[in-house]
Amino acid sequence: MEWCQVRTNPQRRQTLIDAAIEVLAKEGARGLTFRAVDKEASVPAGTASNYFASRDDLLTQAGSRFYERLQPSEATMAQLTDGPKTRANIVELLKETVARIEAFRTGYLAVLELRLEATRRPELRAVLSERVRADIDYNVRNHLASGLPGDEKSVLLLYLALNWLIVDRLTLPDIFTEEQSQELIEAAVERIIGGRD
Known part of the structure; x- marks a missing residue:
């Protein structure tokens, strides 16, 4: 039950996507892992994998988020x-x-x-x-x-x-x-x- 509530938290999702942007900028696409995103977002290990179906999903969402923020x-x-x-x-x-x-x-x-x-x-x-x-x-x-x-x-x-x-x-x-x-x-x-x- 708690996992579902966390996964649908839009603010947490946004924080993770913003962290993914920071990881991409610092480490490049090869450095973008769920673990690196969790660390950048200062959330417990495994959090990003609860929010994104795959690394490709995370890459795609990061691309969209850039335009939202600009x-x-x-x-x-x-x-x-x-x-x-x-x-x-x-x-x-x-x-x-x-x-x-x-x-x-x-x-x-x-x-x-x-x-x-x-x-x-x-x-x-x-x-x-x-x-x-x-x-x-x-x-x-x-x-x-x-x-x-x-x-x-x-x-x-x-x-x-x-x-x-x-x-x-x-x-x-x-x-x-x-x-x-x-x-x-x-x-x-x-x-x-x-x-x-």
Whole structure:
């Protein structure tokens, strides 16, 4: 009876998934074991195995959790929908997005590990492809609905450019300084969106 109650505890499940993200970032996909997750979450040995059917299940849930934790704030969404319809506003929104991702460094590193692991696990690849595609579609849809300058291709090009900037900032932080990062975001918007405010 107690086992069933523990297993359905959503807060405990979330704690375990967050611990899995930390393990992925520190140890890589090969280091992701139920035992490592239990230790990272500071729970009794065997807890993670009560919550997840398999290691693949845990990998998949960690991938989804990253995107949940990176949802923009209400203030950011208001800036998108109600803010000025200018390139300058796009720059500010992108700077906020990059800062939000950089603040969750372990999450992004975990997702990079998951993407590598997805090349060997078709189920994980399918889940991640669906989640990333949904995220891209959401960003394109919101941008177009907001009335900000730029079209679908602009959003996709900015997505591609900024993702690699983030990879460099999080994995090789000496490549680009914070100031250079900010300048590159501004230049990307200016060159991809074009026109004047």
